Amino acid sequence: MVRKLQMLLLALALVGPVGPAFAASEVDSLLNKLVEKGVLSVTEAQEVRNDMAAEAKGLAKAREAEIKAYAQKKLIPSWVMNTKWFGDFRLRFESQLKNYAKDRNRERFRLRFGFKTKPTDNVEVGVRVASGAQEVTSTNQSFTDTFSNKPLDIDKAYLKYSPFDWMSMTGGKMGIPFENTDLVWDGDVTPEGAALNLTTPEGAEWPIKPFVNLGAFRVDELSGDAGDPGLFGIQGGAEMKVPGLGWSWMPAVAYYDWTGIRGQNTAGITNAPSGNTRKAAGSFRDDFDVVDVMSQIKIPEIPVIGKPAKLFADYAYNIAAADDDGAYQFGVSVGKVKKFGDWEASYAYKRLESDAVFGAVTDSDFGGGGTGHKGHKFGAKLGLAKNWYAQVTYFRVEDLEPTSGLERRNNTLQLDTVVKW
Numbered sequence: 001m002v003r004k005l006q007m008l009l010l011a012l013a014l015v016g017p018v019g020p021a022f023a024a025s026e027v028d029s030l031l032n033k034l035v036e037k038g039v040l041s042v043t044e045a046q047e048v049r050n051d052m053a054a055e056a057k058g059l060a061k062a063r064e065a066e067i068k069a070y071a072q073k074k075l076i077p078s079w080v081m082n083t084k085w086f087g088d089f090r091l092r093f094e095s096q097l098k099n100y101a102k103d104r105n106r107e108r109f110r111l112r113f114g115f116k117t118k119p120t121d122n123v124e125v126g127v128r129v130a131s132g133a134q135e136v137t138s139t140n141q142s143f144t145d146t147f148s149n150k151p152l153d154i155d156k157a158y159l160k161y162s163p164f165d166w167m168s169m170t171g172g173k174m175g176i177p178f179e180n181t182d183l184v185w186d187g188d189v190t191p192e193g194a195a196l197n198l199t200t201p202e203g204a205e206w207p208i209k210p211f212v213n214l215g216a217f218r219v220d221e222l223s224g225d226a227g228d229p230g231l232f233g234i235q236g237g238a239e240m241k242v243p244g245l246g247w248s249w250m251p252a253v254a255y256y257d258w259t260g261i262r263g264q265n266t267a268g269i270t271n272a273p274s275g276n277t278r279k280a281a282g283s284f285r286d287d288f289d290v291v292d293v294m295s296q297i298k299i300p301e302i303p304v305i306g307k308p309a310k311l312f313a314d315y316a317y318n319i320a321a322a323d324d325d326g327a328y329q330f331g332v333s334v335g336k337v338k339k340f341g342d343w344e345a346s347y348a349y350k351r352l353e354s355d356a357v358f359g360a361v362t363d364s365d366f367g368g369g370g371t372g373h374k375g376h377k378f379g380a381k382l383g384l385a386k387n388w389y390a391q392v393t394y395f396r397v398e399d400l401e402p403t404s405g406l407e408r409r410n411n412t413l414q415l416d417t418v419v420k421w
Contacts, residue, residue: 027052079119087113088420092140096368100408107143112155122162126174130155136271137186137364156190165202170195178213178235179252182363183314183329183350184292189361191231193217200239210238211252219258220269229260229269235292242297250296258288258358262320274359274370277324287320288358307335318356324372324400327356331377342383349376353400367397367410374400384417391416 031045090110114128129152130139141150158172177195193216200209219229237252265283266273277285294314313330331348351374359370367373375397383389395412
């Protein structure tokens with residue numbers, strides 16, 4: 001009976017003919033009369049008041065949410081509601097120890113932020129700006145030049161059209177559209193052109209999930225020259241589960257055809273030659289038709305330590321080079337950082353011959369960037385909070401060929417703290 005009375009009185013309080021405030025006082029008077037007549041005890045009357053107050057508060061919040069949702073729908077464009085902002089900030093101390101030049105210590109930062117928005121269901125527009133000085137393979141900014149202001153450049157600007165959940169077409173300045181490691185690509189490179197990505201339909205329970213990635217990009221636009229350098233790339237691969245283990249394996253093969261490179265003066269191509277062989281006149285000796293074969297195995301959990309792991313290997317071969325045409329890398333990482341106390345440790349070994357890959361876009365940290373190096377990379381991360389971690393990376397690298405009889409070494413220590421949002 002008390003429950004029915006609560007509902008009746010609540011309705012009266014909310015829709016009373018002379019307003020909720022007056023109706024609430026009337027309900028209170030009615031409860032007092034019911035107590036006087038012995039229908040309700042004092043405790044029961046107070047319980048009714050408390051329950052009515054809680055339910056009225058809940059109904060008011062629900063009504064407020066309905067009004068807000070209606071206002072957003074009518075007053076705020078849908079593309080604004082579909083816009084996502086993101087970014088990251090990194091502080092770094094870097095120490096380079098070399099046997100062929102003076103040691104170097106510097107402090108640096110990296111700032112990147114941007115947004116993605118969907119004007120319509122199948123269209124995405126993305127923009128990201130980043131620190132740095134219009135470099136190809138780095139968005140780092142050193143602390144220098146007497147506290148001068150530091151630039152922000154357009155790092156990404158693209159339009160993506162996805163007519164199906166298994167197909168997307170992208171045009172503009174974008175992230176690397178191929179599965180990759182830093183053997184061929186530095187992670188900061190953002191190619192300019194067009195890409196097509198085909199993958200497995202969403203929700204498909206296929207034991208093998210194939211994918212195909214294609215891209216056509218402009219490397220440099222040389223005024224008055226019909227032979228502008230470019231890149232055409234195609235990659236095929238698949239993701240599959242390893243039976244009985246729960247592991248996932250992803251093999252992939254890519255072919256990168258860098259056009260208009262051989263005979264081109266390296267001074268006309270940004271960030272070149274970066275270790276690639278030049279003729280006496282200063283032009284590229286070789287073209288770059290690179291076959292890249294990579295494999296990656298993900299282990300959800302390692303027994304005893306209960307951490308995930310990843311094994312990877314990558315081999316690249318330039319079929320257009322006269323010599324010094326091969327490169328390979330292999331490595332392992334254990335753990336994953338998401339929150340405070342999480343950790344990750346990694347190791348990789350790399351050997352990168354001078355003309356195995358196009359040096360202008362390969363890893364800028366390994367041996368100071370470019371090709372012609374071999375060595376080790378050690379890394380560790382520690383979670384400081386959600387979206388915040390500390391990181392240490394150490395490179396022990398040497399050149400493949402002596403310079404003036406000297407085997408050059410470049411050992412680099414990087415101490416980072418990174419925040420993402």
